[in-house]
Amino acid sequence: MTKTVELRFLFGDQLNIQHSWFADVNTACLYVMAEMPSELAYVRHHHQKISAFFAAMRAFSADLKAAGHRVLYLDLNQCDGKNTLVEVLHPIIEQYQPESLLFQEVDEFRLQQHIERIQAKAKLNVGIVESEHYFLPKQELSKYFSPGKHKKMEFFYRALRKRFDILMCDGGPEGERWNFDSDNRKKLAKKDIPDIPEPLVFENDVNDIADLLETHKVKTIGAAKSKIDWPVNREQSLRLLHWFCQYCLPNFGRFQDAMTGQSEHSWSLYHSRLSFSLNCKLLSPDEVIKVAIQQYRDREEIDLAQLEGFVRQILGWREFVRGIYWTNMPGYKQSNFLASDRKLPDFFWNANVDMHCLRSALQHALERSYSHHIERLMVIGNYCLLAGIDPDQVDEWYLGVYADAIEWVQLPNTRGMSQFADGGLLATKPYVASGAYMNRMSDHCRSCTFNVKKAAGEGACPLNSLYWYFLETHRERFAKNPRMTMSYKNWDAKSSENQSDILETAQQYLSSLQ
CATH class of the missing domain: 1.25.40.80 (Serine Threonine Protein Phosphatase 5, Tetratricopeptide repeat)
Structure with missing residues (x-):
């Protein structure tokens, strides 16, 4: 049996075949990959997100083996009952008795904490190497x-x-x-x-993964599919890149x-x-x-x-x-500059909402584990910001529902750019908009039950009253922001009676969400 000198652990977002680790085959190295239950439990994920990650991990493992590397791949069955990274690694270390355990730099703070705990307690050398992925090295x-x-x-x-x-x-x-x-x-x-x-999709078969998730009673959100659209290997990813450039x-x-x-x-x-x-x-x-x-x-x-x-x-x-x-981090994850505290509405889990723009964006998310960036920011995010939804709940939904959501990229985009919960560390102003923006950048308003031209009263577009309510509620914070001066001038130009009607409409709408 080949002696294992070094264990090299790979997380599901470390599928970088161009990493220097893989330049040469070293039979004294054992690569370990695992479908860990803990990665399915820190947030409730979209079914297609889990399927995409597991499918990509399995394909990467197969590619490494085909190239001659030694790989130990543990599926969800083999990881059953092992709820932490330590519990996954302990029996492997006991069996192979390596001299060292190596990780690539992780992209999430919680995973870094896991590794630091292992470093503090492990009886073997635990090292971390650069991810070799980004333009800027982490240091x-x-x-x-x-x-x-x-x-x-x-x-x-x-x-x-x-x-x-x-x-x-x-x-x-x-x-x-x-x-x-x-x-x-x-x-x-x-x-x-x-x-x-017409978009290029791949229809990757994930029936076996779906069966595994059902067997282990993994709680998911969104539509489950036996075939998913996402590229799950490098060849498909390169095809999508060239298709995008072409079309x-x-x-x-x-x-x-x-x-x-x-x-x-x-x-x-x-x-x-x-x-x-x-x-x-x-x-x-x-x-x-x-x-x-x-x-x-x-x-x-x-x-x-x-x-x-x-x-x-x-x-x-x-x-x-x-x-x-x-x-x-880690303080960024707790920031709530606007003290938003409303519960995320139930329709975020079923898209059963009358607003056409919001319904469309939510349907895309729930049906495909994807919405394009303007739907994420200026439809779903704008709505949550105007409605004062608790950013913890907004974060959890975004992180769980989108296949591409990993905390390092999701959190600043959601809590910072979308919800302004960081108080302006990332953005110079809140990205809020009324129905006028939606009408200018889309055709959703033509098919909507609400009247985009109305700000108050029955049938008024909720975005309109919520927009002015947001400005008035947070006037002390934003009135002097040079990028918002014109909005406040427009608000102040309205009659007091009109303002009262608009604010009352917004309050009635917000009350209905509770």
Whole structure:
């Protein structure tokens, strides 16, 4: 029997075949992967999210074995009764008697705590190596971020563009502009609807995983499917990347904030849907950006505005939220700047709500374990913020329902960007909007039972009264914010009678949620 000198443990989001660990086959190393019950219990997950992770883990394990690596893979049956990482590892260490146990850097604070506990008690050497995935090594985040201090994403993004020489020309930004927001973010016109590309999905069979979840009575949310859309291996992930560049990148920036209910592809539109592959590390952000840039160089139908909007999401926003997360944890997870405390409405679990925009976004989440970013921020997130929903409950829902949700990326996006619960560490203003925004960026209002033009009284769009109620409730906090001055001027221009009607409508609506 081959002596095992080193155990190397891999979590389900560490499927990076490009990691230096795998450059050479070392038979003295044993890779360990496990479908741990604890990973299914810290939050209630969407059925398709669990299926996607387990399917990706199994495929990665098979690829490692095919390459000649020694792998011990424990499925949920084999992990039954082992509720912690220590309980999973203890019998393996007893059996193989390794000299050392190695981990790659983890992306979640709770997992880091698990490893630290193991380091404190283990009788063998326990080490941690770099994840080799992000542009910024973890130890360098402190050069860009300070605990408890606001950092503007735009300046961070520009610094990374310069440092990694991405879309730079003669020391300045290519095209002589750092971003092209003013050229992007258009509404989908009626003539644009037929051109929305049919999304590439993979229909990966997960029947065996579904049976396993049923056997172990794992509590899940959302629709269970025997075949899931998500790419679960590197080959499929690369296919999706190239498909996105071929069919969606030419219009990505233009329609990245658009919504429609008039297409069977309303859930996908021009979004890349690469987040699951990126967050599991089946793809690296560097290669994703390089492929997109090469497509831009090779194809004249892709203009710089479309490309830059995509690069900013990967190089700018993704790296930015990681910095916010690690710099401010663990306190960040408890932040509740607005003291929001309402219960998450029951319709978040069944999409049984009359508002057309909200119903559509919730249906996408529950049926597919996915909503595109503008549905997450400006529909679901906007609603929760306006309604004053407890950010703990909002976080739990987002973290559980989306297949690509891992806490390091979910928490800053939800608690910071979406709910402003961090008091402005991440964003410069609350991302709140009335029905006018929804009507401007989507066609949902045409099919809605509510009147988007009304702010008070029966049939008024709830977003309208809730928007003004939010401003009035938090006036002391936001009235002097330069980005909100115009909103307060518009509110103050209304008659006192109109204001009272609007506030009463909002209060009646909020009372009905209880």
